[in-house]
Amino acid sequence: MAQEFWRWKEYTWRAPDISWTDGKIITGGVDVGSVSTQAVVMVDGEIYAYANMRTGSDSPDSARKAMNWALQDSDLTLDKIHYIVGTGYGRVNVPFAHKTITEIACHARGANYLYGPSVRTVLDMGGQDCKAISCDERGKVTAFVMNDKCAAGTGRGMEVFADLMQVPIEQLGELSLQVDKEPEPVSSTCVVFAKSEAVGLLRKGWRKNAVLAAYCNAMAHRVCTLLERISIQKDFAITGGIAKNVGVVTRLEKELGVQAIKPTFDTQIAGAVGAALLGKAIAEQEKK
């Protein structure tokens, strides 16, 4: 079989030191995106387990698979989770969710937890769209803008480029930084046009690195115009899959003149973490 360069690694994680049986409240968050699905389980507001995998053609099935995977090797079962929130583009397709919440609210809450309460601007660069969110010290949304008009600047666009360049997706960003001089950004922001533009550049004899640099540059620039609408304030955090691409992140920081906080966890789980935390708050509210 030919190597699938776009295929990123799926994985699962469990906290070694948390016992769910000691927990007072167990909540779950499932973020079904267009490209990836994450399931997070939290015990008293601490991450107990999570899984991150590709979204299959059947969303309800993806949600269930991700949750099952997060809970594998644990004797915690779905019915013991008190409250589950579905979020993301496919949020209505989480059959076991008690409630659905827009990913905007979930990403703000998740970033507040994962990066700390000093975060005021969250940029979520997901599979199929980009969102810029302002939030307060409790992770409440104070403004947002979202761009879902096309797939450029998103995970899907990166997958297309990994495939075109025959470079594993995890290495794209690093490679794009290996240029002596920063090339002009590709002029198209639409991924279909950007791809044909890239093919043209390769034919002209451009090296892969330079073409990737031109693409990452264009993506970074495009996202900057989105951020201008909500006026970026520090601290600044990036969530979603593209946060792992140093080629885009470095260029973005340069154009904005602001450093993003360096994550110490998987940036793709922010939405699901926020969903689980909002689920906890709702469950506690309902009890009162």
Add this chain to the structure above:
Amino acid sequence: MIANFGYTDGSGEYYIMLDTDKCNGCGACVPACRAHILELRDNEYAPLAATKIVVVKDANRKRIKYDCAPCKPASAARALRCVTACKPGAIAHSW
């Protein structure tokens, strides 16, 4: 909270900005809009509050430049029906 519904493309920035702190969910703007692009919904952006706000319908967010065009003749500035209908002044347009 300011919700920006819309998009940026090569020709400009097209956003309807709703101030959810001002919007009281009265719904007056919904029938005022002849393009039928507004609707009342639970305020999903503040899931713990359980209030209603007006939003631009999902399907219209990518084409408001065209949907709103009849309200915005290029020749003269005119008061927008949605903005006039909203007593608390929650609605603004970027273009």
